[in-house]
């Protein structure tokens with residue numbers, strides 16, 4: 693999955709259908725690697741309410757509610773949702789940058805908040821994570837995925853004839869054609885691992901777990917082109933994040 697940012701809301705109006713078509717393919721990395729790993733980290737969702745920010749067509753959220761999740765909501769800028777969502781799934785057209793301002797979410801809180809390959813579209817990532825935290829129930833957590841930034845550096849180095857380090861540490865945005873529809877371009881804000889970790893820290897979140905899921909042996913044999921892709925571009929990172937407990941106030945010494 694590649695998309696990050698740009699005049700993204702406009703691009704995604706058109707791109708959502710292409711993305712969902714690609715995701716439904718038998719050899720889609722989302723299907724083979726990412727969603728199974730996301731599902732495993734979510735664990736048993738029975739009775740848990742879920743907010744999926746940047747939910748695509750809402751298909752993943754619908755699956756979670758069918759697996760027993762409580763009343764849940766998904767927000768996506770494109771607003772191109774499945775029509776077969778089970779009851780208990782609210783699919784809302786809106787901007788994940790300001791979840792606190794989405795009218796349909798006013799007064800609601802959730803046990804799990806998801807940013808699955810959508811966090812890169814937040815205009816102010818620290819603000820978005822802080823706002824999301826205010827909507828999180830006690831003992832709740834955020835599941836957030838991002839593309840390994842090294843992938844973009846490798847792609848850019850190949851494209852520009854430069855080196856990995858030059859591209860990894862470049863701060864310039866770059867625009868590229870989407871793999872899901874080459875007529876649509878997306879603009880990506882460059883980030884490094886330290887940028888990402890500093891955002892979590894500034895939002896006062898701690899990382900309970902991070903995983904970098906890969907194909908299992910059987911899938912790697914069946915889809916060697918996907919293994920070759922991961923060997924080169926690494927894949928995604930999945931973070932399970934929890935709010936830091938408020939610091940205990942100490943009397944001045």
Ligand SMILES: C[S@@+](CC[C@H](N)C(=O)[O-])C[C@H]1O[C@@H](n2cnc3c(N)ncnc32)[C@H](O)[C@@H]1O
Pocket residue numbers: 693694695700701704705708711715722745746747748749752767768769770786787788789807808809810813814
């Ligand atoms: C790569 S897709 C991921 C979809 C889904 N979360 C998944 O894992 O399959 C990124 C999604 O983010 C949505 N998106 C992009 N910018 C957004 C924004 N500002 N607010 C809400 N959704 C946004 C797109 O419409 C798209 O559905």
